[in-house]
Amino acid sequence: MPDHRPLQPASPWVQVVATDADWDAADPALLRTIYAQLVWIRAFEQYVLDLAGAALIHGPAHSSIGQEGGAVGSVLALTSEDSVNGSHRGHHQFLAKALHHVEPKGLDPLAPPSDDVREVLLRTLAEIAGLDRGWSHGRGGSMHLQWKEAGAMGTNAIVGGGVPQAAGFAWAHRQAASDAVSVTYFGDGATNIGSTLETMNLASAWHLPACFFIENNRYAVSTTVEEATGEPRLSSRGPGFGIAAWKVDGMDPLAVHLAMTEAVERMRRGKGPTVIEADTYRFFHQNGGFAGSAFGYRTKEEEREWRARDPLTQTAAQLVRLGVLTEDETAQAVAQAKAVMDEIGSVLLEPDPDGKPGQRRIKSAEWPDTDWVDVGVRGDLSELDDAPVVADEASVSVAETKFIDAVATVMGRRMETDDRIVVMGEDVHRLNGGTNGATRGLTDRFPGRVLGTPISENAFAGLAGGIALDGRFTPVVEFMYADFMWVAADQLFNQIAKARHMYGGTGGVPLVLRSKVAMGTGYGSQHSMDPAGIFATSAGWRIVAPSTPYDYVGLLNTALRLQDPVVVLEHVDLYSTSGPGPVDDWDYCLPVGRASVRRPGSDVSVLTYLGMTPYVLAAVEEYGEVDAEVIDLRWLDRASIDWDTIEESLTKTNQVLIAEQGAIGTSYGGWLADEIHRRFFDLLDAPVWRVTGGEASPSISKVLERAAIAQQDEVVAALAEIARY
Structure with missing residues (x-):
């Protein structure tokens, strides 16, 4: 027979009873x-x-x-x-x-x-x-x-x-x-x-x-x-x-x-x-x-x-x-308390002339103005008034930079200049910068401000939401994969996204969520989604999707100044790539709501973002029969879309293709196409064209995963169809 040794809890657990002596x-x-x-x-x-x-x-x-x-x-x-x-x-x-x-x-x-x-x-x-x-x-x-x-x-x-x-x-x-x-x-x-x-x-x-x-x-x-x-x-x-x-x-x-x-x-x-x-x-x-x-x-x-x-x-x-x-x-x-409550109630209420004797109604002057219904969903961006905002790469000296190095360097720069910033997520404090190197060197440089969390997205996302509501610090949360947002959906969408508006529209919620998109890497259905289409339905979140090191630096700097929650989407395909990045200026900000025209053209306006941008540019070069203008949206939320650039492009091309990698069911382009039809119907010579992934989530099999997502070949096929139209 084995010994059975009773275990005692490490922490006390007691019942407290107040006696007459306590009273x-x-x-x-x-x-x-x-x-x-x-x-x-x-x-x-x-x-x-x-x-x-x-x-x-x-x-x-x-x-x-x-x-x-x-x-x-x-x-x-x-x-x-x-x-x-x-x-x-x-x-x-x-x-x-x-x-x-x-x-x-x-x-x-x-x-x-x-x-x-x-x-x-x-x-x-x-x-x-x-x-x-x-x-x-x-x-x-x-x-x-x-x-x-x-x-x-x-x-x-x-x-x-x-x-x-x-x-x-x-x-x-x-x-x-x-x-x-x-x-x-x-x-x-x-x-x-x-x-x-x-x-x-x-x-x-x-x-x-x-x-x-x-x-x-x-x-x-x-x-x-x-x-x-x-x-x-x-x-x-x-x-x-x-x-x-x-x-x-x-x-x-x-x-x-x-x-x-x-x-x-x-x-x-x-x-x-x-x-x-x-x-x-x-x-x-x-x-x-x-x-x-x-x-x-x-x-x-x-x-x-x-x-x-x-x-x-x-x-x-x-x-x-x-x-x-x-x-x-x-x-x-x-x-006395009952009488005072009656007095207080009389401030808000009056007799209802159309009701029964003694019946009351709310005084009309007490109701909010209905024009105020959407005010305060997000801030007015006044926090950027003194920001070093630049218009384009010409304003900053750039050199070839590895994307992931830009991620780690700008985060270090921001933590160095702003001791309110704290980073948290699974394994961010170990593995030489987390699972991808995005926090490389930060743990040693900023002790107590790079927090490795348990595997509990609901808890640490909500904890970050509380830090943001408190207002004294700015949390940066890393989700190892974008699919994990479903685990923390209550905190992301019921709490963080709604807090500013729900509590009157004045208090900020300064929080940055870095979320990794990993389709194409063989991680399967539960680690591969593009969450842009989901976040775009949630008023309150701002969404940025950088496709170059230069953009990442400028967009993250802006995101960390904002008093709104911002999700920064990062694509695994981009981490190992190189592109223009800053040489010595790591403080510049890119303006909210400004897209980038990556390639001018006159036949069709191609709207894209994040990891799909390089595939679109390669497809346009491969299929030379369509002179496509490629617009990297950079900002994806409804309030920050660069409608002016889109309209200017459509005025030239009169047709538009939205190209994204993700599944059609959670497609970002679905709502964007609808909005373009409503805003620019008179400019369009054809319905909005779209490239998306398939219906199914990407699976583990290499060939099935490739069939489920969109890349260069799908854009080439769409351009060919546009040419035949």
Whole structure:
């Protein structure tokens, strides 16, 4: 028989219970603040449910009633310098942080609210109602609340979606030599999400000051914790990743505060991340003002038992027991908060003259201007006002340069001149510059700023998104292959791409994603895609596709100045090639939205990009019967396409061929052809011609891979067809 030796987790895992002695020992000012916050948040949430019941809230109203104790108890252990983000059920988290920011010395439940408190309540209510007065001018609504000045970095509608960003905030705090911490609030459902678990692992590996605060309200909509996992003690996730964990009664705000104080102290001492599981209960259904029992997944008896442990009534009882407040004073605080919420509501609402008696409507002046609908999808490029922008190669001394050398050299130059830049990705810190040499020499030159990551694209892409939202640093993320964007699709497309617009259009998201295209190298269907067509559908991303060393340097320099996320596409075919590159000027920028005419011509305009550009130029030379003008697009996103150059070329040629390598299903040229037809129909003598890869993804077989992608031969065939037209 083998010996069985019990193993103990390397990190502590404890349950914290507040006793009457803890209440007795607590600072009365802290207890008054706890109660005041609970009262204000409860009154706010009840008012939101009233508006939702009157159809004055467009969209969901995910009430936090019953769960306020966890948010209040934890936030009061933080400062304004600390960051928080939260879930779709995040009103209480946001309000607790915002109220603590404007009243850092504490709230008194009996004192009339300050103008700052009223402003927080008014702007939050306006945001939830989708009004211009809101924090994000109504764009975020109930599920996307952000006030960065207060350290409230944004609640999130994707379950687990905000968790990786919180690790980014934590990294930025530590890199800035601050002792600030980051707290991410999420529910029991998110503890089983890949992005959450990936981020716990990454935060532990990097010893980040990040707290994973689990609000275990026992139901993911209607699915119980016991149904969703074999270990319903969700704080157990912590020791599994080497993270210290606390389990606490979330209906007891003082117990939460005590646990959070211990966790924050540990993080501020540089002891790495923490997990807190607060057992709590939402009194209503997932959305709206009905009890869960009305939908059959909870019993009324269970709801009564939890309501008997309401954090407001428990806290009020303790304050009365301690003589901090009388029963009449606790009732007075509740009445005052309700009256103030009615006053605040009257700022936004008015009687509806066409409705029933007592019916209200939103004041017309409170709605956002519809002309503002797309403003802020991306920035206005004012950050380039002082950039050393050049028009063409004639402005820079060039010499024959190996493409991959240009990649590594310009990245080194940027890190040398801007200590805000940090590079991360799989193996970028090893192998003499990653798998292709793009970060060669950078690890030794810039210790702590070239970060080799675990294989967890969702986590480290989201972490980079958090760093970008924080704004103090500029992350450069490397995806070893472009296909891996599907693994991180939530962070790339739901989070990073939408953040600027969703949160009001003013805050930047400075992030560069370097993504490698490897078709033609035998790496098969899951390592060979061209993602340009996918990124082009996602408003918010800018896309650059350099085909020469000169272009790479100028485009990367521009990308790293932008306050928008930029994906820099790199083709493996180009890494080993040589072409014009800078001799001694590694700082120049190429203008946003400027294509390059690689070859003038008069018969057809060929639009191409990235690794297809050399194949097109070779095809035009091989097939001499068509005088083709070859335009290397360089910028591929909808906002940055060089329509002026395309129109000027079409005015001469009156027909256009779009040539790309990738599969037809994810084709970049599909939307571009449609747009050209709409914009330049009168200039065209023929429909838009196209060269793409086939329907199938490239496979491993050399001959089948070649048949699946487009190269020089396919362009020659297209030119021959155009000649016969």
